[in-house]
Amino acid sequence: MKTATILVIDDSATIRKLVDSHLSEEGYHVELAPTAELGIELAQELLPDLILLDHQLPGTTGLEVCQQIIAIEKCSNIPFVVSSTLRKQAYAEYLQIPNVIDSLHKPFQPDLLKMTVANALETASMIIQSQSSGAAVPEVINETEKAAISGDLTCFGLREIVDFLNNGQQEGMLEVESARYRTMFFLSQGRIQCVVSPSGDQSLVEQRLPEALKDLSPLLKFTMSTGFSAQMDGLVELLDRKMLDPRLLRSLLRHQAAVLTRHCFRSELQSFSFVAGQPVPKLFRRSPLETSLVSLLVEGALSAPGSELDDPEAMGWTRQGLRGQNLDRTGLAARHVQLTSQLDGPPQSARQLAERMQLPTEEVIRVLDGFAMADWVKTEPLVEQKTALVLEYDPGGSSLFRKYLAEDSNPWSGKVVRDEFGLKLLMKRTKPDVLVLSIPDDAPLAVPSNILADMETLGVNARVGVILSANHPAVDQESAPGVEAVIRRPYSQRDIDIAMEKLAGVSIPEAQVVNA
Template identity: 40%
Template sequence: MENPLILVIDDSPTIRKMVECHLSQAGYRVAIAHDAESGIVAAQTTRPNLIILDHQLPGTTGDEVCRKLLSVEDTASIPVVISSAMRNRAFALYTEFSNVVDQIPKPFTSELLKSGVANALQMGKLVVQAQRTGSTMPEMVGEDHDSALEGNTRVFPVRAVIDFLNNSEQSGRLTVELGNDRIRFSLSGGRIQAVVASTVSPDRLLEFLPEDLADLAPLLAITLGETQDASMAGLVKLLEKSLADPRRLRTLLRFQAAVLTHWSLSGETGDFRFEPGGTLPPMFQAFPLQTSLPALSVEGVRRCGLAVNLRDWAPLVIARRNPRGGNLDRAGLSPADIKIHALLDGTMDLATIAERSGQELAAVVDTIRGFERTGLAERRAPVSSDAILLLEDEPETVRVVQKVLGPEGEGYQLKVVRDRIAAQLLLRRQQYALVLLSLDHKEHEAFFLSVKPQVAASTCFVGIVGIEDESELNSLDAMGLDGVLQRPVTEADLKAVVKHLLAAGQLAVV
């Protein structure tokens, strides 16, 4: 199916360029008209999927354009979105027109433009048809399960689903079923704008509500829901005007989103579905979150995470991760959290991270727990003081050794070389606790016999060889190796031999 065609009728060159730029990047086709006459002609000839109509046009107004569009059968059913700086005063003139489905107030952001267009495309034809025929609209938008993506969080965790929607810059509503709860994330351009749950009682959030927001607790009965009507819109405007500091309402909405997100990431598995388009709940229309999953996860841990023993966390070594498919959105993270993430190099323990970041260890631990839930951090084994040298040219064996003994495995200081000259130079420059070397050929045996007397007596040698009969094993025994690994080398065998030799200093043959 061809991408939707959007016709923009606006006399402002700036608005036309802005709309064309943002909608084209979002995958829409865009047609432009600079006045009413050319706009009506374009609507008749191109038959767009949606019209964005300026209220104030040269010599006329948008309501006259709507009237002319309705008078022609070919254009009467095209959904129209009104764009005006007059907002509700202008929109009131269009209540009688069946083809007008929504408004986008000027000036608008790219996110508001794209979400408004997506919503109008999803519901526009239904609204026009309902208004022209007198039929009724569904009571709950989206309850027909017309989803673009669905599954179960046991297979696709909430983190992975939101990561995908973020990287692909999707706009719409993600519904996650958690037992009897239904938590909904509204996204625009992949970024989280709202998190609500009409099935959750406000009482369940009160135990986590900070004291400085206690007086706003009654509002949770409203902010948790998704009611879309005129009275709710009026209440939101009243709150904006009456609150001495509207930023506290924004803080309440973020608190709610953080707690619900924490439950989504840590709760039981269930079904999910994503529906493109949709409108933000009224409270979040006034105060969209514009944040990321990691930011909400970190705050969620701080608000309602279980207490931990800091002594257990202090020695842990954590490395930062960049998920596949691109960097996960970090919008909304505090400068302190971003600094902590930058320090996660996979070598320093958390006590050192806390010292270098200037944060309390407890704060660093909460940040790490939030990062772990969203794939931005992973635990690593502490870097060992023991150095290991691998002399091997078979790629699969090198891969197994690097995976098991390298930074992402046991954390040894691992050096890998493929020729004997390089190995000999390294053995002269540094002392190694263990040398793993291929012994498939006679020249390999000669190399071992020549270097063994030159290194410290504490250095262990493990031969890597394919053993086909007992006589070969007897020959290896006579060489005085500390251990033997048989090809193909397995992770389990490698771990067992290395740990045994370095911990106990005893011979191990597998």
């Protein structure tokens, strides 16, 4: 790879030191000339890619030096950037010289210096040729291809656009734009290959770098660009020579993609465009991510500051449709894939899910945050779960209760048994909120004494309902103390609903009281 050579002709030691320091950091080869005579000599010797020329030189002017240099045949195409404290007044003198393509007003900031030099190197040959021939100078360099599809993001979400393109196996560049930033997703074979943002905030990515990657933070100025530059070619060359650890670089690129993707989902996006066939930049072809949107969103959530996360205690998480995705190809960690299997059924809090998965609660909160951005999960109000144990001798009644307790639409869970021994075993294992007991026709209308004794021994303080035949007399607190709900045979699912609501403490309109 050829390194661009910059010749600085300036009598100020301060300016020479500043330019040398900052341009060398950018990978340029810098040569310094404190006098016009040495500058003209070095120009012939080095044939630099660009000359940064001071307008006010001892005994002469930058204009005279420029004219002398370009009069030399082999130096006739060298581009110049003129620097001066006189601003427009000085630059006006160079308007008729095609080799002078830009000006740099003193005093200047290092960032402006770098930007001016980079732009001059990229556009110099085209501008010199255009001005020498009198042709019009193009407004845009490397004008982008026409977008295959484009639109605003007020009707569609970014997730929908990415899914649409990946499901269609589209290859190209998806560009999304907010008020301040542009972010590009390069897609191929239904996967995200890289994410870059030339105008993005580098510090956003840098601040969230894990400790193992902090030494690579200077590379972000290159990896966040679209990748078509001499500096990026240098990184590729380092990879080819095995002077840069490809595993660490891949981790850096993945972290960058995760942070930028999350930032897009948290920003107010304005528009999108997709350029089909736009190739993945060379560096990312050497180290493609081959990942999914949800994987990047989860990784972005794992590195996000705690202030961005929210876990409402009164809300639970439940699964949404995953649109037929193959979870094995998402790029998610195995434990995070397993978490999705715990999200079927009624909503669960992050703490409950963490206990079931034996994972840190904070990790589960972060993963769920990423899932929510991908529309994989949603939050719903938590319903307090209650436990019921049912003693029912009748097979038909047992079947109805099992069906009721298995439904996700009610707050009940529990077991149905057909003998008192089984009931006692279950009371040992759990402390039920409710007991529903079947009373035989020939038994007295009361909670059996042995069951009462077991409840006292085991510390069970449950509300009690009973199942009676149609022949049993009416029930009241005097005839059946402690009984709070009665179900008469034959009964239906609706009868169970009303009785269980009553046992849960829900007020029941008198017209709905079950055959009491």
